[in-house]
Amino acid sequence: MPLKEACGLLGVFSSQYDESIAKTVYYGLFALQHRGQESAGIAVSDQNSIRYHKGLGLVSEVFNEEDLDLLGGKMAIGHVRYSTTGSNSLSNAQPLVVKYHSGELAVAHNGNIVNAYELRNELEQNGIMFHTTTDSEVVAALIAKSRKSLIDAIFECVEKVHGAYSLLIMSKDKLIAVRDSHGFRPLCIGSYNGSYVIASESAAFDTIGATFIRDVEPGEIVVFDEDGLKSFKKKSSKKSLCVFEFVYFARPDSTIDQVSVYQTRWEAGTILAREHPVDADLVVAVPDSGNVAAIGFSDASHIPMGMGLIKNRYIGRTFIQPSQRMRSLGVRLKLSPLRDLIKGKRIVLVDDSIVRGTTMGQIVRMLKDCGAREVHVRISSPPITHSCYFGIDTSTRKELIASDNNLEMIKEFIGADSLGYLSIEGLVKATGLSKQNLCLACFTGEYPIEIPREGRKYLFEKR
Ligand code: AMP
Numbered sequence: 141m142p143l144k145e146a147c148g149l150l151g152v153f154s155s156q157y158d159e160s161i162a163k164t165v166y167y168g169l170f171a172l173q174h175r176g177q178e179s180a181g182i183a184v185s186d187q188n189s190i191r192y193h194k195g196l197g198l199v200s201e202v203f204n205e206e207d208l209d210l211l212g213g214k215m216a217i218g219h220v221r222y223s224t225t226g227s228n229s230l231s232n233a234q235p236l237v238v239k240y241h242s243g244e245l246a247v248a249h250n251g252n253i254v255n256a257y258e259l260r261n262e263l264e265q266n267g268i269m270f271h272t273t274t275d276s277e278v279v280a281a282l283i284a285k286s287r288k289s290l291i292d293a294i295f296e297c298v299e300k301v302h303g304a305y306s307l308l309i310m311s312k313d314k315l316i317a318v319r320d321s322h323g324f325r326p327l328c329i330g331s332y333n334g335s336y337v338i339a340s341e342s343a344a345f346d347t348i349g350a351t352f353i354r355d356v357e358p359g360e361i362v363v364f365d366e367d368g369l370k371s372f373k374k375k376s377s378k379k380s381l382c383v384f385e386f387v388y389f390a391r392p393d394s395t396i397d398q399v400s401v402y403q404t405r406w407e408a409g410t411i412l413a414r415e416h417p418v419d420a421d422l423v424v425a426v427p428d429s430g431n432v433a434a435i436g437f438s439d440a441s442h443i444p445m446g447m448g449l450i451k452n453r454y455i456g457r458t459f460i461q462p463s464q465r466m467r468s469l470g471v472r473l474k475l476s477p478l479r480d481l482i483k484g485k486r487i488v489l490v491d492d493s494i495v496r497g498t499t500m501g502q503i504v505r506m507l508k509d510c511g512a513r514e515v516h517v518r519i520s521s522p523p524i525t526h527s528c529y530f531g532i533d534t535s536t537r538k539e540l541i542a543s544d545n546n547l548e549m550i551k552e553f554i555g556a557d558s559l560g561y562l563s564i565e566g567l568v569k570a571t572g573l574s575k576q577n578l579c580l581a582c583f584t585g586e587y588p589i590e591i592p593r594e595g596r597k598y599l600f601e602k603r
Contacts, residue, residue, distance in 0.1 A: 146325055146382075146389060146531040147234070147250040148172030148220040148340045151308045153315045153364035154213075155334040157186065162193075162203075162211035164337075164348050165218040169199045171347035172340055174391060175250075176220035179233035183246035184213030185312050190244045194219075194233040215315045215364070217308040219248035223274075232274045235310070240284040240293075243312050247283070249276035250340055251304030251325045251531040254592050259300060279307065290314060291372070294361055298374055302589060304382070304530035306356070308338060315364040322380040322588055323358030324530045324579060326396040329369075336364050341394040355397050380579035380588035382530060386571055387521040388492045389532075392432050399571055402432055407570035408520040408562055409436020409490065416560025417441065418488055418516045422481070424448030426491035426503060433520035434490035441488075448482050449475045449503070471502040483511035493521045494550065497541035501554040508555070517556040522564050522583040523547075529591045530579060 150168035152161055165182050180202040181194025191211060195202035199220060219234040235246040253259070256275035259282065264270065268281050279301060286293035290311055304324030309316040317338045319327045330337040332350035339345060342352050356362055359376035362369060382389075385396055392402040412433065423445040425434030438445035455474045487507055494500050504515045523542030537543045541550055551559040564583055568575045581587045 146175055146340075147222055147248075148175030148344075149217070149248050149250050149306060149308050149327065149338070150219075150340070150344055151215070151217040151248075151310070151315055151317065151336075151338040153215045153336040153338075157212065157214050158335070159212035160208075161213050161216045162208045165216045166199065166203055166208055168337070168339060168344040168348050169218045169220050171344040171391075172220055173199055175340060175389065176222040178223055178228040179221040179230070180219065181233050181235050181248075182208075182211060182216055182218040183235040183237060183248075183310060184211045184216040185246075185310055186213045187313050190237055190246050190310065190312060192235060192237055192246060194230075194235070196228065196230055196233065215310055217246055217248050217310045217315065219308075227273060229273075232272045234274075234276060235308075236272065236274075236277055236280045238277075238280045238284045240290075240311075241287060242290070245280065245284060245290075246310040247276060247280040248308045249274075249279060250306045250327075251320065252529055253278055253301050253305060254303035254529050254589065255301065256303075257592065275303075279305065283309065290316070291361070291363060294318060295372070295374065298361070306340065313365055317356050317360075317362045317364075319356040319358055319360055321359035321374055321377040322579070323397070324380055324382050326381070326385060326390070326394075327356040328396075329353045329356060329362065336369065338362075338364075341390055341396070343391040343394040346393065352395070378588060379577040381573070381577060382528075382532075383567060383571065383578045383580050384521075384528070384532065384582060387567070388429060397573070399573060404570050404572070405432035405492070405520065406436040406439075407572075408567060409433035409438075410440035411436075411566040411570055412490075412518050412520050412560065412562045413437045413440035415563055415566055416518055416558075418518070418558060418560075420486040420488045420514070420516055422446050422448065422485045423488045423490060424482070424507075426489065426499070427451040427475070429493070430489075430491035430520070433492060436520075437488065437490050437518060443488060446478075446481050448478050448487065448507070450478060451475055471499055472506070475503065475506070477506050477510045479510045482507055484513055486514040486516070487512045488516045488518055489556075490518050490520065492519070493524060494519055494541060494554070495524055496539050497550060497553050500556075504555045514557040515555075516558045517551075517554060517560070519559075519561045521567055522561050523550075524582050526582050526585040526587075528582050529587065530581075532582070
């Protein structure tokens with residue numbers, strides 16, 4: 141199973157009934173499409189009831205104008221999904237809509253609940269029925285079964301669930317944003333025309349013309365209702381923001397916890413150039429994931445940069461392909477070499493990460509086939525040696541090429557003339573954050589919270 145990334149959330153709390161509220165969410169979800177391409181959904185509340193539309197596929201495939209026209213309301217939440225627990229099926233698409241004592245609730249989740257299995261068993265023993273195979277339904281069920289007020293039920297729920305979660309929860313008259321106490325996944329608040337917007341990434345605000353206000357703090361529960369914005373804070377734990385958001389996930393035009401993703405990637409490229417200098421003629425990025433780090437590498441090394449690889453914009457990310465054979469074709473479908481630029485040159489090939497090594501091996505071969513004299517691979521993050529349990533659908537450890545191959549073996553496998561990875565210290569420095577506040581588990585194996593046994597993605601399908 142290839143690596144996949146976390147999901148995307150977008151919520152709007154409007155000052156008044158807005159018949160085009162779903163369209164705002166729709167455009168916001170477009171800006172977050174990179175965070176999940178398997179399914180999309182929008183739920184709205186007009187203060188009486190919750191209505192929703194969701195489906196499998198891209199935002200552009202799931203909604204048409206008619207669907208959106210039917211979804212007027214005072215508030216709305218939307219979701220784009222990559223499955224990290226539970227398969228890609230319509231029943232698992234979000235927002236999940238469940239009943240609770242005061243009506244209905246819509247729940248959208250980004251992250252991974254590590255004790256979902258135990259919690260679900262417990263709930264089932266107490267007669268709660270489940271309709272999906274996602275860990276997100278455990279959150280919805282915990283809140284829905286409570287007899288307490290919605291806010292107290294959410295407090296109770298966050299005491300029980302462990303792991304990574306950024307959540308949007310909507311009742312008929314409240315929109316609530318929650319970020320887990322470690323702050324694994326991002327979540328931020330903006331405003332436009334007197335309305336509040338909450339998004340996984342700040343880049344979505346630019347798309348819908350909203351202004352960034354602030355990040356939701358780790359452990360914070362923010363309630364938007366008739367009385368405006370209210371913040372509650374659960375006691376916070378050690379902050380563990382996922383560093384991979386900066387390496388790969390997030391858009392370069394996003395800012396997470398006041399750190400620019402673009403700046404971090406550029407810095408990572410400059411540090412990489414200093415850590416692994418090389419005598420070469422041309423820096424080439426693997427588009428788009430290596431673009432910014434390659435600029436940094438070129439700026440620091442003074443080796444000119446050229447567009448040696450051209451990306452076909454109409455092919456989805458290669459990791460969508462299910463089988464290894466399709467993946468290998470996928471790279472060639474996606475990237476074409478610019479022969480005249482590459483021929484006879486010593487190339488520095490920059491990408492953000494190597495997961496299983498398939499992509500890089502193929503690109504190196506492609507460049508060599510085009511007459512590249514040398515190909516020196518430079519990676520703007522450290523070797524990925526451990527699986528993620530906090531919202532990335534990682535391969536099992538044995539699929540990660542760096543989990544049991546040393547640098548020389550990986551270099552041989554991908555056919556490069558040399559290979560250099562950014563150090564952990566270099567990556568941390570590039571973020572400008574303290575190492576203590578980052579989750580670096582995929583590079584170090586040091587998990588900030590206790591992890592479950594391996595292979596939990598299809599946990600609930602197997603029962
Ligand atoms: P691989 O062929 O498995 O080594 O994949 C490496 C490529 O996947 C690189 O170009 C990365 O930018 C990209 N990548 C890194 N992390 C992820 C992820 N979590 N999900 C999908 N692709 C990723």
